[in-house]
Amino acid sequence: MPELPEVETVVRRLRKPLIGRSFIGVDAYWANSVPTGIKNLKKNLPKRKIIKIERRGKYLKFVLSDGYFLFLHLKMSGDLEVESAKTKSHPHDRTVFKLNNGTELRFRDPRKFGRVYLVKDELEVVGKLGPEPLESSFHPQVFINLFKGKRGRLKPLLLNQEFIVGIGNIYADESCFKAGINPKRKIETLKENELKKLWSAIRSILNKAIKHNGSTFDFVYRGGSFQNHFSVYDRKDEPCKQCKTPIKRITLGGRSTHFCPKCQK
DNA sequence: CTAAAATCCTGGTGGC
């Protein structure tokens, strides 16, 4: 659900109301949501100012004053809203950040998988992450080199955030379709020209999804419209948009996986 | 090493 395009959309939406604001307090209602500790949050977040907001993989990264970093991960069902402190709170608000202008940043998360980290060393949170697929320095050869020495099937590797960041279940399937590659393919059988196609497919799918503000799916993430452009995801038994063959749905690496058996080899 | 399964969670859904 929230994958790179959705997180990017949220980051862009939050910048205007939040940059330059300071925190004056925080309430956390679900201890597991805060691996770095609620005490640490309550002690060290107040008075810190939000200098900038960035995205690293699927994490939202708040650069704060005094060398602190606030990382938020939406996981499956998380969403963020900036609302007046006077408006009624929502039953799924797990962490509420109070700001110095009468508004609150509310981390709303029905399934409680979302996470909040407050650290001084950002590598504690994002130290092991792989490269950003949309960075201008992410050339095709950089992508191809990542595959050296890797084993196993293609899709689980694409979902591995230590391999490459930002790709989740939806965009993995969509990228494989666009590249014409079966997600079950063994890594070692992938030819260089196929990897180039995959590189291009990943970038164009992610960029297109960002243009559409991500994908609205289930009851959680709202606002985006890229779900109207899915080629394979959630289209089991529906005709392939290229060849009319029914889209297949299998389980791969524990995730639902959609592909066209004719167009993807 | 890969790979599958279990774990964390709850709202929505399909079956009866």
Next chain:
DNA sequence: TGCCACCAGGATTTTA
């Protein structure tokens, strides 16, 4: 209508 088993997703952890 109500009940319930089951599924979805990201990431980590455990087991094979």
